[in-house]
Each structure stands twice: as structure tokens, then as C-alpha cells.
Amino acid sequence: MESCNATCPPQVGIYVHVPFCAQGKCPYCDFYSVKMSGEVGREVGCEVQERYIESVERDLQARAKDACSREINTVYFGGGTPSLLGEGLARLLFCVAENYKIEKGAEITFEANPKTIDYDTLLLLRKSGFNRISLGMQSAVQKELDALGRRHTKEDVKIAVENAKKAGFDNISLDLMLCVPGQTQKSMRESVDFAASLSPRHISAYILKVEKGTRYFDIKDTLNLPDDDAQADMYLAACEAIEEKGYNQYEISNFAEAGFESQHNLRYWNCDEYLGFGPAAHSFFAGRRFYYPRGLEEYIAGNPPVQDGDGGSLKEYIMLRLRLSTGIEDAEMKRRFGVGLSFFDKGVIGSLEKSGLIKYLPKRLSLTKKGFLVSNSIISELIFR
Numbered sequence: 001m002e003s004c005n006a007t008c009p010p011q012v013g014i015y016v017h018v019p020f021c022a023q024g025k026c027p028y029c030d031f032y033s034v035k036m037s038g039e040v041g042r043e044v045g046c047e048v049q050e051r052y053i054e055s056v057e058r059d060l061q062a063r064a065k066d067a068c069s070r071e072i073n074t075v076y077f078g079g080g081t082p083s084l085l086g087e088g089l090a091r092l093l094f095c096v097a098e099n100y101k102i103e104k105g106a107e108i109t110f111e112a113n114p115k116t117i118d119y120d121t122l123l124l125l126r127k128s129g130f131n132r133i134s135l136g137m138q139s140a141v142q143k144e145l146d147a148l149g150r151r152h153t154k155e156d157v158k159i160a161v162e163n164a165k166k167a168g169f170d171n172i173s174l175d176l177m178l179c180v181p182g183q184t185q186k187s188m189r190e191s192v193d194f195a196a197s198l199s200p201r202h203i204s205a206y207i208l209k210v211e212k213g214t215r216y217f218d219i220k221d222t223l224n225l226p227d228d229d230a231q232a233d234m235y236l237a238a239c240e241a242i243e244e245k246g247y248n249q250y251e252i253s254n255f256a257e258a259g260f261e262s263q264h265n266l267r268y269w270n271c272d273e274y275l276g277f278g279p280a281a282h283s284f285f286a287g288r289r290f291y292y293p294r295g296l297e298e299y300i301a302g303n304p305p306v307q308d309g310d311g312g313s314l315k316e317y318i319m320l321r322l323r324l325s326t327g328i329e330d331a332e333m334k335r336r337f338g339v340g341l342s343f344f345d346k347g348v349i350g351s352l353e354k355s356g357l358i359k360y361l362p363k364r365l366s367l368t369k370k371g372f373l374v375s376n377s378i379i380s381e382l383i384f385r
């Protein structure tokens with residue numbers, strides 16, 4: 001590799017979007033995914049998957065010179081359902097390792113559906129270098145799983161976690177969904193209790209968002225979804241329930257045991273750089289944002305990424321950092337932008353603090369839990385002063 005510009009940050013992350021799903025489309029899902037038409041399991045098995053893997057390998061190799069001597073300290077395979085690729089994932093990780101300098105102890109994650117991951121695949125992936133797994137649990141209540149169109153049961157989640165541990169995964173994350181049709185605070189607590197009983201290191205809890213283009217969007221009036229106040233109550237109750245189990249909230253929707261915060265996702269919220277591969281994957285690299293459009297065939301055909309302008313501005317940094325419980329630290333903001341917390345209007349800060357939406361210490365600004373609920377409007381107030 002050529003020598004690097006001394007001003008480059010020393011590390012960078014890699015994200016690979018795996019667009020295959022076994023079950024078509026979940027009714028709430030807004031991620032880019034295509035129904036997998038091949039065999040589910042360890043073998044790559046189907047021709048389009050093979051062409052996809054070759055295309056990601058092509059782009060990983062082509063971009064390697066850009067990374068220069070920067071070390072890769074996080075690799076994340078998201079989807080879709082990356083676990084469906086089975087040993088194809090190991091092949092892609094091998095390609096990353098062959099072309100980039102992976103830091104010792106780097107966090108290497110793949111997302112999995114509890115229904116489509118077995119012990120042999122887990123063992124193979126652990127041996128090939130993966131050390132973190134993120135499982136889409138969503139709920140432990142069958143009627144909520146049915147409403148979400150999920151094919152797995154809570155038993156499948158339990159088996160997947162047990163198999164992952166047996167295969168040597170110590171760093172396991174479970175995703176939960178809040179404000180699912182029919183969910184009550186009692187049933188939410190049931191899901192939190194069940195998740196915590198499996199002792200994952202990390203729990204994510206996302207409020208269901210009905211996005212345009214999803215099946216839920218077309219029928220949203222029939223879903224009987226909670227209104228804003230009920231959503232806020234559910235969110236605050238979920239934060240409390242998860243924290244009671246010993247997980248520390250470090251981001252709006254993320255909770256972890258100490259030292260098990262998602263290093264890859266922290267990269268996004270810290271406004272640090274990453275390279276994305278695969279259809280619909282975004283990158284922030286060398287101060288620029290760019291992405292591959294949705295479209296598997298276009299990606300395979302080698303269509304180049306679309307440029308999306310400069311990244312890493314002060315406003316972007318404020319928006320992203322305020323998602324974190326630690327918020328913005330004065331010295332770090334000064335180091336990166338030459339201006340610290342004095343950037344913010346004192347009057348706006350005072351009134352947000354009085355409303356219990358932010359915490360303002362002389363050296364740090366962060367949102368409270370109540371503030372997390374209305375983060376977008378707080379951020380606009382702070383930025384567009």
C-alpha cells in the first residue's frame with residue numbers, strides 16, 4: 001500500500017450490505033432486500049448470490065488502494081439477512097483481510113435471522129474471524145412476531161443464542177421492536193425479560209416507523225398504532241426496563257454492558273469514516289459521502305457509486321453526536337471544528353435545559369431521555385439558531 005496522507009484519521013470501518021432475505025418482504029421493512037431464490041444454508045448455492053459475492057470482491061479489491069495504510073477496526077455485514085450467505089460471508093471477510101489491514105481485535109459483526117442460522121454455520125463464521133453477531137429478535141410475543149411477519153419464534157431466538165455461544169461468540173446483540181401493533185407495556189416487558197434472560201451483551205430497541213413504500217404504509221390506518229404520547233410512554237418504559245437489567249443506554253436506541261457498545265455503529269454517530277459495499281451501501285470517506293443505489297443487478301453490472309456531497313460538517317457532527325448519551329464534548333468539538341460548545345445560543349440552551357430536554361455541563365452537552373424522543377426538533381433549534 002502507498003503511504004498515507006498524515007491528516008487522514010488512522011482507522012476506517014467497512015460495511016457490506018447483503019440484500020438477500022428468505023421470506024420476501026416483512027411488512028414494515030424499508031431496507032433494500034430481494035427475496036432469495038436459492039438454497040438457504042451454508043452453500044452459496046444460487047447463481048445470483050455467487051455473482052453478488054464476486055461483485056463485492058471486485059469492489060473491495062478496487063477500493064483497497066484508497067484505504068492506503070489506514071487500519072480497519074470494524075467490519076459490519078448488514079442486510080437483508082447476511083447469515084443466508086453462510087460460507088459466502090467467510091469468503092467476503094477473507095477478501096477484506098487479503099486487501100486491507102484489519103486491526104488486531106477489530107469488531108467483526110454479521111446480522112442474522114434466528115430462523116436461518118445453524119450451529120455449523122456459526123462455527124464456520126466464528127473460525128473465519130467473525131466475533132460479533134446481531135440477531136433480529138424483535139419480540140418474544142408470538143402475536144407480535146406474527147404481526148411483524150416474522151417467521152421465527154422466541155424458541156428459535158433461544159436456540160440461535162445458545163448455538164452462537166457454543167460456537168464461541170461472546171459478543172451477541174439482540175434487536176427489539178417497540179410500538180408494534182398490539183404491543184402493551186406488559187408485553188414489551190415480557191420481551192425485555194426474555195431477551196435479558198439470554199444474557200446478550202447488547203440490546204437495541206427501535207420504535208417501529210411506518211415508512212412510505214412498505215406494506216404497513218398502505219394499511220397504516222388499520223394497524224391501530226399508538227399515538228405520539230403512547231409511543232413516548234412505551235419508549236421511556238422500555239429504556240427503564242432494559243436499564244434495570246444492567247444495560248447502559250449509550251444511544252437513543254442502543255444499550256450495552258460496559259465495553260460492549262457497537263464499535264461500528266459508534267463510528268456513524270461519532271461522524272467517523274467508513275467504506276460501504278453492495279447495493280444500497282453508503283460510504284463516508286475522505287470527506288465525501290457517496291452510495292451505491294438500490295438495485296442488485298445494477299450493482300453487479302458495476303454501476304459506480306453516486307456522489308452525495310461533502311460529509312463531516314459541523315452540523316452533521318452535532319446531529320449525529322447528540323444521538324449518543326455522552327453527547328458533545330467541548331474539547332473534542334474544538335479539536336475537530338475550532339469551535340466548542342460556545343457555538344450554541346445561550347438562550348436556546350437555557351430554555352431546552354429548563355424543559356428537561358438537554359443536560360448542559362460546562363464541558364459537555366447531551367440530550368436527556370425525554371430529549372431523545374424529540375431529538376430532531378431539538379437539533380434543529382440548536383443548529384438553526
Ligand code: SF4
Nearest residue numbers: 021025026029079080
Ligand atoms: S428479514 Fe429483515 S431485511 Fe429482510 S425483509 Fe424482513 S426486516 Fe427486511
